[in-house]
Amino acid sequence: MELLPREFFDRPATDVAPDLLGCVLWHDSPAGLVAARLVEVEAYRGSIDPASHSYRGETARNAVMFGPPGFAYVYFSYGMHYCMNLVCQPAGLAEAVLIRAGAVVDGADLARRRRYGLPDADGSATASAGKGARQRERDLARGPGRLCQALGIDRSLDGADACASGGPLGISPRHSLHRADADAAPAVLTGPRVGISKAVDRPWRFWLADDGHVSAYKSLKPRVPAPKPVSDRPAEGGTMSG
DNA sequence: TGCTCGATTACCT
């Protein structure tokens, strides 16, 4: 399995992020291998980026971000989800690319079991219940938490080297799937990042145009900092504030 | 030691 070289990640996260689109991230666990073609990523730029986990300096949680490039930074979010980043830049700069969504290209059965707990391989038996099989297939790795669940990624992979052969985690270049893809650069769109409350204006989210596996953009409900917490009167509306 | 809130998702209306 061909891997991206470590030098690939030894650049600003905003340069690495678009180049990761179309590459294939895989996790080879005892349960089996699941691989996903990346369709959506976000760049986080360390000390110059207030939205980055590493903005306030090194802690036990984000220590991997401060290390050398090409390693996985995995963190636990909202008490139930894992999110995975790939570290960029030399040690000390603490930049990373968040993997937001992908299309499962290998190990779909295992991914389906992890996501939905379905014993059937073809999915036809349970297609009538809840979402259709088509939508479930698209949602397998659509979103950072879903992608980690589908690939079986958790905190045990924090610090895993994605550039070393023989490890459980790896990322392969575009043309490892189809040689022709190496020539034609994919159509990449950019826009604001999702789910953050700081530096919202920076267009450091990158995704593939015309790909249904890109996560749905949901605008963040503005968290209005209550100027007067003395009253416990239920907040009025608040959907818009001048 | 005790909060608050998050690089989210599933489910309900």
Place this chain on the structure above:
DNA sequence: GGTAATCGAGCAA
């Protein structure tokens, strides 16, 4: 389209 779920990091006292 709104909100509950759920836990640990980070900050204040």
